[in-house]
Amino acid sequence: MTDDFFPETPSARPIWLVTLADLALLLVGFFVLIQANQTLDGKALAQGLREGFGVTTRVADPMPVAVAAMADFAPGSSVLPSSPASIIAWARSAATDPRVQIKITGATDGTPADVEPVTRSASVLAADRARAVAAALASAGAVPADRLTIANDSTPGRRTVTLTIGFGGERP
Numbered sequence: 001m002t003d004d005f006f007p008e009t010p011s012a013r014p015i016w017l018v019t020l021a022d023l024a025l026l027l028v029g030f031f032v033l034i035q036a037n038q039t040l041d042g043k044a045l046a047q048g049l050r051e052g053f054g055v056t057t058r059v060a061d062p063m064p065v066a067v068a069a070m071a072d073f074a075p076g077s078s079v080l081p082s083s084p085a086s087i088i089a090w091a092r093s094a095a096t097d098p099r100v101q102i103k104i105t106g107a108t109d110g111t112p113a114d115v116e117p118v119t120r121s122a123s124v125l126a127a128d129r130a131r132a133v134a135a136a137l138a139s140a141g142a143v144p145a146d147r148l149t150i151a152n153d154s155t156p157g158r159r160t161v162t163l164t165i166g167f168g169g170e171r172p
Contacts, residue, residue, distance in 0.1 A: 110156020
């Protein structure tokens with residue numbers, strides 16, 4: 001290729017002006033979508049956008065994100081502080097879709113008293129708390145054990161176990 005291949009930029013209109021105009025149009029479009037979202041139902045807006053782009057198949061609604069927790073563990077203990085019935089019911093309903101994975105995260109409050117008695121480790125205690133909740137879920141048959149993941153939160157906070165759901169893949 002030679003220099004003659006590329007056309008000259010007209011001197012009357014700088015190239016940055018075209019980019020600025022594109023950016024302004026994108027910004028106007030964004031504000032139109034915001035205004036439409038405030039005046040329309042969110043599902044109606046999504047349906048209108050699908051029709052505008054010629055999509056004829058129905059797209060599945062996104063999976064809702066849910067969180068459950070068990071709090072108020074005794075310092076230095078992984079014994080469940082209350083009946084896990086509500087968490088079991090939540091997990092059972094959340095796991096009706098076979099793609100759902102449940103992450104169980106144990107935490108400690110960061111005080112010297114809230115550690116595992118033998119190892120004196122807060123991380124081990126947090127993992128023990130998460131394991132106790134996982135065992136309750138698995139023994140109740142609420143969620144298959146292969147769809148549970150145990151983790152521990154290393155930031156000092158509260159003596160809790162938090163359960164969150166996530167997408168684990170395509171439908172079998």
